[in-house]
Structure formats: structure tokens, C-alpha cells
Amino acid sequence: MDIYRAHVLVCGGTGCSSSGSATLIELFEQKIEEYGLSKEVKVIRTGCFGLCEAGPVVIVYPDGTFYSRVKPENVEEIVSEHLLKGRKVEHLVYTDHATKEQNSEKALEDINFYKHQHRIALRNCGVIDPENIDEYLAMDGYRALEKALTTMTREQVIDEVLKSGLRGRGGAGFPTGMKWKFAYNSVNDQKYVACNADEGDPGAFMDRSILEGDPHAVIEAMAIAGYAIGASEGYIYVRAEYPIAVKRLRVAIKQAEEYGLLGDNIFETGFNFHLFIRLGAGAFVCGEETALMHSIEGKRGEPTTRPPFPAVKGLFEKPTMLNNVETYANVAQIILHGADWYNAIGTEKSKGTKVFALGGKINNTGLVEVPMGTTLRTVIYDVGGGCPNGKKFKAVQTGGPSGGCLPESLLDTPVDYENLIAAGSMMGSGGMIVMDEDNCMVDIARFYMDFIVDESCGKCTPCRVGTKRMLEILQRIVDGKGEEGDIEKLEDLAKTIKNTALCGLGQTAANPVLSTLRFFRDEYEAHIKEKRCPAHHCKNLLQYKITDKCKGCTACARVCPAGAITGEIKQQHSIDPKKCLKCGACMEKCRFGAIIKE
């Protein structure tokens, strides 16, 4: 094996790829060649580092220098200065948004964003080349599978997972070990292991990053699960919208087969396990387990009633055990280090860590993994760096379309399954969207309801018709046509849908409305009674005005598409509300901050 004196790690996750990291990799290779360093420096395309905000991200080892927002024109400088002469390129070193701190001496782990994290599911993301199985093997890869197959009975494996306290990371939090046990207890000639990688929650990308950054961790865990429950085949159902993840899974499965870690007679124990990939086709409801299985069967992804539970009758009518990507990503570590190591992390009922996708109005957008029990405040302020541009925090949304919005007063809630439900939201798969004072909570509720109406499969009436009626009411409220009694109608519909819908999608569909009604009722009332949007977001409920800060530069009048702005040069201008389209172009153009929304 060749030994290199330095490694250049370039993030090849979706976020950084979108901002051009593939070009960077090519350029690095080209420049390193030009400077005659090919035998000394190696370029590696890794999975997601997590700090997507700073992308494209480049890390140079052994010193661990963290370069952020690297552009193609910076590559030569890094090669000629850092890699050739050993001088860090200070102006490209990552700067902490919140603290404005830039310290090139700091190790990666000491940066605020990483300091509070504890990476188990993400341990290899951004560290190894996901398309090279040898790198995974060097990180103790497939040792857990070997341990399980050669030194543990099937019952011992299930006991270990049960004792670890691991719960389903897809959102509902059902104890993983129990699921395994149910499937183990089912007697049948054929059983299946399945992986839910149909990450449909808008604004969540935990599973995608794990698949892109460490696909073997999921494959290894599925093989362990197959051994434990007695299944010889597994299916991974992954979103077609994740081309990089699909490609890396395919590469990983092929490599594992070549190494004899998948296939027949694994580790010469007589255990056979084959893994297949199935692509989703853009249906949110397919995240529901029965719907997902129908989709793998090549049918419409509509849910069916339970029982029978999948552990008894699932995929192709056979006992099936389905876990989420992140759940699997914890399994090998639990087998390797033991249940006691794992259940020492977290809270009384929620063990281990949870990965969150931080997004929205937050400085450090990205992927974070924190121990259960970390407070929302720590995640949002210490890790996430708070809201940008000095705006005031308003709410944090967890749990996606099934979850809720929590206000400032609940920020000290320690994050675990029970606490989030008690607070009126839920863990969900791990999306965490921050909203600031400019976001209208009624409109956010409308946004989620619009999503649900779009994604409802239409099989049961409460979800198909009920959510549509709720959307109509919400639309009318944000349009400024809300009526007395609308809030009560929403509450009534929400309760009915919750009690009568067929599957999880419908039963939780009203949560965003209920939670915003609970914490931001005043905003609903302002829309309905005063025809006013407190966040100045809803177009029909706001007016643009020009204040006396106006210098009469005419920039606004020139940019207005409706010709609604008039005034003499060097005199204060005014907007004709009848002509105004409320496009906001004038406000963007004004250099004096003279245009306001009311």
C-alpha cells in the first residue's frame, strides 16, 4: 500500500456536490500532478461533513485544516501554499458565523459546530471514502457482522439490541429489539429484512447523508438483522431523488459481494444473505411501512390496515422486519461495543444519539448528531449558531409534516421521544427547521397542509377529504378572508382526522395545525379578526409604504413592474396601494431602508 504524507478530503455529499465539489476534486488532482506531488498527497471524495452551510468543504490532513466555501480558483493556492510549502491559506480557513471566530490552529472537533456532537451513526461520514470498502474495513467495518455470526447466537444478537434501548429512528420510536424479536418469532420458510430509505420529510436529509457517506454501515447492519431474525434476503427502498446515495449503495453492495461479506456462506458459517435495491418514485406515503412494502411489490403505494403486522405478513406476504437507515447505522456499533456502552448515552427512555438536519433560518445549516437529552437551545444556538442577520427566533419545527412548531419558551426541552410529544411535537425522522420573526405561522401550517393534500394517497376518506377542507380554510385565512369560527372548524376537523385516518400519514396530518394553534393562536386571530399578518408575510394582508427616509432617488419607481410608485426626483415617493402587486422589488432595491411592510 502506498503511504501518503497528506490527504485532501473533499466533501462529495449532495450539498457540496451541488455547489461544485466534483470540479474541485478534478482540479486538486490536476494541480497536485502539476506540482509533482502525486506520490505524496492523495485526494479523497468523502461523504457529508455535516456543515453544509460552509460548502464546498475541504479538509487537509494530517493537520486537519478546515477550508470552507472553496472555489475552483482557490485550488491552486491550497496546493502551492499548503501542500507544497506547508503554509495554511488563512483567508480560506472556516470562520464561525455566530462568533466571527477564525482559528486555523483549532482542531475540527473544537469548532462550535462539532464540539457538542457525539457521532455514532455519522461516525464515518466525511472521514472515509464511501466507495472504497477497504476504508470501511479499516474503521472496524464488518467486524460486528463477524462477531455476531461467529461468536453469538441469534437470540444473543436480539437481546443485545433489545438491551441497548435503541428505538426506531424513522420517527415513531418503537423499540428496535422488539421488532426484531417479533420477526424472529414468526415461523416461515422465507423472511425478509427491509430498510426504509424513502426519506420524504421535506427538509430532512439524515438518511441520505448516511447512505452517501457510509453505505456499508447500513449493509452490515442489515446482514446482522438477517442473521438474527432468520432472513436470507433484504431490500433497501431508497428515493430515486437521491442519485448519489443509490450509486454508492450499488457500489457498496457489489464490493461486499466480492469480499464474500454478502452472498452465500458468509464467514463460512452457512449463513446466506442477499441484498437488493428498489427505487421509490416520489410518494411520501411510501414511508409508511405497509405502503412501502406494496411499492416494493410493484403496486400502488397505498397503506393497509394492521394487523396483520409486517412481522407476521409483510413483503410478498412473508414475515418482514423494516427499520430506518439511521436505526441500522447504530446496530454494528452496538454489537461491537455492547449494549451497556450504548445505553449509557441518552436519557432514561431514549438511548443513544439522534441525527438532526438543521435547516431554515439558522447560521450553520447542516447535519448534527447529539446525545438524546440535549436541549433544543444547545442544538439551535451552540451547534447551529442561532438565526442569521440578527433576526429574532420564532419557532423550531421538528417531525416534519407529522410534527409541530415549538416556541422560544420550550427551547430548554431536552430532546427525546417523550419530551417532544409532551411539548406538542414529535421526534420524527430528524428534520429541524428554524423559523424567525419573518415567518408567518399560519402560512407554515398552510404549507404543511398543502404538502399533505398533495401526498395523501386517497384511500381513506378522512385524509383525502378532511385535509382538503382544512387546506381551504387555511388558504382563506392567509388570503385575508378568514371567518369567525374558522379556528374551531380546524380543531374539529383535526380531531376527526386524527381519530379516523387509516395510516400514520393521516393520523398525524393535523399536527402542524394543532401545534401552531396551541402556541401561535394570536397569529391566527390577527389574520381572521384584524385582517393583519403579524409577520408581514401574507401578501393580501400587508401594504408597502415609503417613509420619510426616502431621498427621492427614483430607483424604486424604475424597478416597480406595475408603475405603482410615483414622485418627483429628490422628493419623497409614494406607492399607490391599488396598483401595487406586493412583489417587494422596490424594498429590495431601496438603498436607504425607506420602504417598509405594514
Place this chain on the structure above:
Amino acid sequence: MKIKGGIDTIMDDERTKFAELEKLIAEHKDQKGALMPVLQGAQGIFGCVSEDVQKAIAEGLGVTLAEVYGVATFYAQFSLHPKGKYLISVCLGTACYVKGSQSILDKLSQVLDIPVGGTTPDGKFTLEATRCLGACGLAPVMMINGQVYGRLTPDAIPGIIDKYRNDDGEVA
């Protein structure tokens, strides 16, 4: 409108596509749950799954046309009608939405003069709203034929569209 290359070329082109479809069906025929992968492949070959394509799949796999139609219309990925040369997908995931992706979508609709879901009369652009492209760090984002544009503002839209409008070849 003049047909480029004449009717024979089009017929040849169609024949090649259907031959490709036949091969695809043969590959998946004995697989459990073959309908989804076959439809996905067909969507890739033809750009849409029209009635003729659905009929061919139903015959090839030995399932009813109703079943094929049922699956094809259930999933957002399958389209029954051809789409424009450039498919513009604006992310309306939560992270993008709270950062103003609706105004990006509105601007595109205005610039292209088509509603969301529509295709321009010259067949060049189709405008779609999509759910989470997973590039939340760059919000708000849109994708044009696989190329992601991030940290967008409405002002940037006309420039990007012009680049595609003025170029008949491939755009990098």
C-alpha cells in the same frame, strides 16, 4: 412546424426505443415486483409513459393495463405526457420554503409565462415544484436537468433562464 429529419427518422427512433423497452422487460420479467423498475426504465427511455408504452409493458409483463395505469398515475415520478427539453424543478421543501422559494417559483412562472406544472409552447421548458432536493444548506434551490442552482434570489432568475433560452445545444 417542420419535422426535423423527416417521418422515417422519427419512426426509426421510436422503433429503437421500443426495442430497448422490450430488452428492459425481458431483464426484469422474472423478478418479484418488476413493474416499478420497468416503469422507471421506460420513463428514462421515452421521457414519459404514454398509453402505447403502458400497453407494451402490460403485455410484456403479463399484467392488466389497468394495473400499469394505476401504478403509473400513483407516483409523482411518472409522467403520461412528454416534458420540455429543460425540466426546472424548484424545491418547495420546508427549508427552502422558509427561505423564500415560493418567490423563486413565482418569478419563474412569470418569466416563462407558464403556470407551475406547465410546459412552454416551444417545448423547451417545463416548470415544476418539487419536494426537498436535499441540498438544504444551499436553500432556496432549484434544479435544471440535474444542475443545481443554490442560494437563489428572484433577481438571478432571468439571467439563468436566458442562458438556456439562447442556447440550442447542451448547457454546461
